[in-house]
Amino acid sequence: MPISERVKKLKSSATIAISTKSKEMQAEGIDVINFSIGEPDFQTPQNIKSAAKKAIDENYTHYTATAGMLELRNAICGKFKKDNNLDYCPENIMVSSGAKNCIMNILLAICNYKDEVLLPIPFWVSYYSQIIMTDAIPKFIEPEGDDFKISTKNIEKNISSKVKAIIINSPNNPTGIVYTRMELEEIAKLAIKHDLTVISDEIYEKLIYDKTEHISIASLPKMKARTVVINGVSKAYAMTGWRLGYAAGPEKIIKSALKIQGHSTSCANSITQRAVISALLEKDDSVEKMRQEFEKRRNFLIEKLNSIPNIKCAIPKGAFYAMPNVSYYLEQNKKGVKTSANLCDFLLENYHIALVPGSAFGIEGFVRFSYANSMENIKKGVKRFEKGLKNLLD
Numbered sequence: 001m002p003i004s005e006r007v008k009k010l011k012s013s014a015t016i017a018i019s020t021k022s023k024e025m026q027a028e029g030i031d032v033i034n035f036s037i038g039e040p041d042f043q044t045p046q047n048i049k050s051a052a053k054k055a056i057d058e059n060y061t062h063y064t065a066t067a068g069m070l071e072l073r074n075a076i077c078g079k080f081k082k083d084n085n086l087d088y089c090p091e092n093i094m095v096s097s098g099a100k101n102c103i104m105n106i107l108l109a110i111c112n113y114k115d116e117v118l119l120p121i122p123f124w125v126s127y128y129s130q131i132i133m134t135d136a137i138p139k140f141i142e143p144e145g146d147d148f149k150i151s152t153k154n155i156e157k158n159i160s161s162k163v164k165a166i167i168i169n170s171p172n173n174p175t176g177i178v179y180t181r182m183e184l185e186e187i188a189k190l191a192i193k194h195d196l197t198v199i200s201d202e203i204y205e206k207l208i209y210d211k212t213e214h215i216s217i218a219s220l221p222k223m224k225a226r227t228v229v230i231n232g233v234s235k236a237y238a239m240t241g242w243r244l245g246y247a248a249g250p251e252k253i254i255k256s257a258l259k260i261q262g263h264s265t266s267c268a269n270s271i272t273q274r275a276v277i278s279a280l281l282e283k284d285d286s287v288e289k290m291r292q293e294f295e296k297r298r299n300f301l302i303e304k305l306n307s308i309p310n311i312k313c314a315i316p317k318g319a320f321y322a323m324p325n326v327s328y329y330l331e332q333n334k335k336g337v338k339t340s341a342n343l344c345d346f347l348l349e350n351y352h353i354a355l356v357p358g359s360a361f362g363i364e365g366f367v368r369f370s371y372a373n374s375m376e377n378i379k380k381g382v383k384r385f386e387k388g389l390k391n392l393l394d
């Protein structure tokens, strides 16, 4: 059976491998604490579920417009105006089966064979694979300093005539960092100077802490015309399984991406689309309650991690991830645990905690914790983490 060269270049997902292994261990009766989860451990708010049930009863069960129902796209435009002070019209919006699907459609719409896409390290795993799937080339940008942010110097070093776009993800998976207005202004200047399209993934916008301000790079002067904003409901409304994301950008790019969508998925799920209209238009405090709970967990986890000898963890300002630096333990142990992947295996097998190695996100010397887990499990799990690290050096 022939397999394409494109697919041969793809790596299978490290997060799925870890999650599968920890589920197998749980099935054997082992109490594994799973810190590798990439979705909120909350339920979809009731008003959204009711809207979906109503949608079925009212027979919203057919194909919709490829770009999504007009009423939904209007609601999305309203969200952009309210949250980001961005003026879009429905022609600027594409509703897809998840933010992941939006990014794929946009990359396919803008990239040619061997074009380059700037990808800051550490990166969410699917960006890398999706760039490969479009036959473009990911061009990595090294982070600078302890907070993982990219500098304009490192961006500029990688710019050539082949570079088409840059991906910005703030709040970030896997680090939780959030770019400030000033930092985004610097990136914007470069995007304008080098005529780059910016793909700005803002899916964790609603999960943001310490009263940090979320800025959409599209809202900066002259940026709306060259930015595609990616957002969705998976993280904000605990709707990962409903599969709906949306992109907002220049009509020419959205129209082109819709050609791809029209011939691949046709449109996002019609029932979900109706439910998301309710999510965006109706007031409900469950999103804020979820955010507050994440903030409590983050505060606890970061304090505990930073109290472990020789562990340093940058304070995440958003999302539900933390990336402590574990390089001291990798360098000092005599048990052959040399990489972040070795460490994750060691901790899963011996201390029954599932973490994702930094190498999955393009960076060594770090592991990713997801705090989409109960406070009780976080307390137990972080103790196991500390014990495991101590044991490595014994």
Ligand SMILES: Cc1ncc(COP(=O)(O)O)c(C=O)c1O
Pocket: 038, 097, 098, 099, 100, 101, 124, 169, 172, 173, 201, 203, 232, 233, 234, 240, 244, 245
């Ligand atoms: C940074 C980032 N973007 C996009 C997605 C995908 O979101 P969706 O469920 O809407 O496809 C994820 C999911 O983990 C993510 O972490």
